[in-house]
Amino acid sequence: MIDQKSIAVLPFVNMSSNIENEYFCDGLTEEIINALAKIKQLSVTSRTSSFYFKNKIVTAKEIRENLKVATFIEGSVRVSKHKMRITVQMIDTLEDFHFWSETFDRNPENVFEIQDEISLFIAEKLREHIGHLEIKEKLVAPVDVAVDVYREYLKGRYYIMKLDYKNSIKGINILKEVINKSPNFSNPYLDINLAYVNMGTMGILPSNEAYEKAQPYLLKALELDPNSSRSQLNLAWIECWQNWNLKKAYNHANKALEIQPADDIYLTISNFLTVEGKLDAALNYLDKALQLDPYAAINHHYKGFLYYLKEDYKTAIPHLKKALDLDPKLLFPPIYIGICLLMSGQSNEALTYFSSLEGVSVKDLTKLGGETMCYAKLNETEKCNDGLRELETYLKTELLDKAFMFLILVNALLGNNKKVIDLITQAYDKRLPLILLLNPSPILKPVKNHKRFKDIILKAIPDNLNYKQKKSYKQILLDTSEIKKYSKELEQIMIDYKLYLNPDLSLKDLASYIELPANYVSQLLNLGFQKNFSEYINTFRINEFKERVLLEENKGLTIMAVAYDSGFNSKTVFNTFFKKIEGITPNTYLKSNS
Structure with missing residues (x-):
């Protein structure tokens, strides 16, 4: 089901012959995307997916099916020396109709005012069409440059x-x-x-x-x-991949998310969860990134990579291939397509795949490293040793990151565990980022209980999920401060993901999002919200129903149709909970608010 408060901004068309105006058109589109993304209740498709449709003629139906949005913006820009004409229109993707169109004739010198004016205009018109949105007085901050x-x-x-x-x-x-x-x-x-x-x-x-x-x-x-979102996101990356401080990395990523939700922030948090070995939670955040940016090749790659780490190789390969379809130059997917084939028992197919790679993949050791892994698995000792020797020649070059990675993986496949640990120690001493992703690697299972390996991983990632002592769950599961902390987190997750719209949502599903055992979440709901699971989730569904049933676009639907759209799957449950929470029947509520 598509969220009514979702929108995409397609690249504005340059109607002038001057290529310089192409930069302005793209910049204007980006600025409007960023401005609308500041509206908390609005789900805004990210830049990559919007720009996938640049210079393409598409229908409203195609936009709805591909971007999963209820509304989209398209426009054009024509610039002369002293005048700029910007035409903007908003289209409903379900009914395929333009519910408003506006032309702005402005002075090209007032570029920042134009960006803010158009963004605010779109937001106001959107609010008129889809319901309440909290809109700030300014969405685009002025920049003090010529x-x-x-x-x-x-x-x-x-x-x-x-x-x-x-x-x-x-x-x-x-x-x-x-x-x-x-x-x-x-x-x-x-x-x-x-x-x-x-x-x-x-x-x-x-x-x-x-x-x-x-x-x-x-x-x-x-x-x-x-304090910009992008500054905080960059700090998050530095704290994780350079400073190896996950606690600070999460703090910066969450600050970035508060300022302006975006797919690359969700992807980043997914990366951090992967480092900790929390693969289910990483998938949850990655799915949010894909929702906002379904045409970002890196998002599809990362979903495939996560399934590879979960050893679900059959599921991983289509996602990795989708990433390459979107961006054939992306370096990572070929590595893991080949490794997935190798680890699923298709060693000859993997060797054929790696041997057929051409172009950029040859330059980054994917072909050499992949073939050597296959020779290790196929017991072709001489060819494998030749590959290892060649890989070692790259340890003193700019390709040392990839050389270390393949040497570690090949030796793990050969069962040379001492050599694997020695190589990991060298990579740790050089502070290579690959250390952070060794923890969840399925190929390294044979060395994961080795003391030296544990010591290295714990030094790099003190909070590592696989090597920390498991929590002994208390009889009284959560204390007061923990209940307060997790209650806030859970409320934010419900707002971000709208989990209640899934009629089959279970307590276990909810627990996977907040990374707590189901027993803990049950206690959290009881003590933090004074509700059981059904009461907590159905309260969100009732609020969703109350908002949806009054929308003009839903006037032709029955009450139960709107209830089902709000996450309910039972008429009895809906009527019972509505009366319990609101004190009146749904019919009475609708009549009193019509």
């Missing part, structure tokens, strides 16, 4: 968002010129940092080199604007 400098900034960002080496470097150079002209403008520092981090994460640059180049720009951005 318009021509801001346009250059948009140009630089346009190139780095292409995510390949050549365009990233071109974008970085443009953004450096912007910094020279406006040294107190925080955005270009954040975007240069983003460009380097992306290249390091994607394997285009060695991770240590990329992070080292990125850090000065992030530090300057934090000095200029420490």
Whole structure:
């Protein structure tokens, strides 16, 4: 079922011949997406998925089916020397009708006022159509830079968002010129940092080199604007992957989420949960990222990666292939497609797959490392040893991250456990980020109880789920402070995920989202909310029903149709709970509020 408070903003069409206006159109689209994402009750499709439809002719039905939104915005921009005409229209994806269209004729110099004006206008019209939204007086903060400098900034960002080496470097150079002209403008520092981090994460640059180049720009951005969502997200990444401090990483990620929910923040929290070995919770957060950005290749890759870690190789492969369909240049999926084949008993198929890889995958050791893993599994000793020797030659090059990873995995497949531990120790001493993902690796099962391995993982991740002493659950399960803490977390989860809309939701399902045993959650509901599970969930469903049943678009539906849309699956339960909570029948409520 599609949430009525969901929207996508498609890339605005450049109606001018000047390529410079293309940067402005993309920048305007991004700014409106970011502005609307600040409205807490609204689910806004992220940039990657919106821009997937750039220069494509699509129907309302296609947008509804592919982006799972009730509404979308499309528009165009025509710019002359002294005049800018922006046309914006809002389309209902279910009924396929334009319920408003507006044209803005403005001075191109007033770019920031234009962005805020259009964002607020969209938000107000959306509120009229779908129901109450809390909207701030301003959604786009003014930026103290000259318009021509801001346009250059948009140009630089346009190139780095292409995510390949050549365009990233071109974008970085443009953004450096912007910094020279406006040294107190925080955005270009954040975007240069983003460009380097992306290249390091994607394997285009060695991770240590990329992070080292990125850090000065992030530090300057934090000095200029420490409280932006993007600043907090970057701090979260640094605390996890560079400082190995998960507690601080979570704090920064949650702050970013409070400021502006976005798919990359949910993905980041999913990464952190993976490091801890909390794979079910990681999948929950990853699904939220996919909901907001279903066309982000990295989101599909990560879902496949999580299923690989859960040893569900059959489920993992389609997600990994989907990631490659969306972005054939993405470096990670080929590694895990081949490994999934290998670990599911298809060693020859895996060898054929790795041997057929071409292009960028050859350069990042995927082909060499993958083939060597297959030779280890197939007991082709001579070929395996040749591969190991070649991989070792890369330990003193910029490819040492991948070389260590494949050497560890190959030796694990060979049963050389002492060599595996020695290699992991060397990688730990070099503080390579791959250490953080060794904990949940299914290939490393044979060494996970080895004392040296446990010591290394616990030094890197003191809160590691697999190696911490298991909690001995108390008779009195939660104390007062814990009840207060988890009650707040649970309320936020219910708001973010709307779990109550699932008619088959169970106490165990709810417990998986908050990472507590079901017994604890049962006690939490009783002591924190004075409700049992059914009362707690059905209270949300009743509130959802009360909001939905008064919407103009639902006037033609029966009361029970709206109740079912609100998460109920029984007429008796619905009527009983409604009377219990509201003191009147649903019919009486509807009549008194019509």
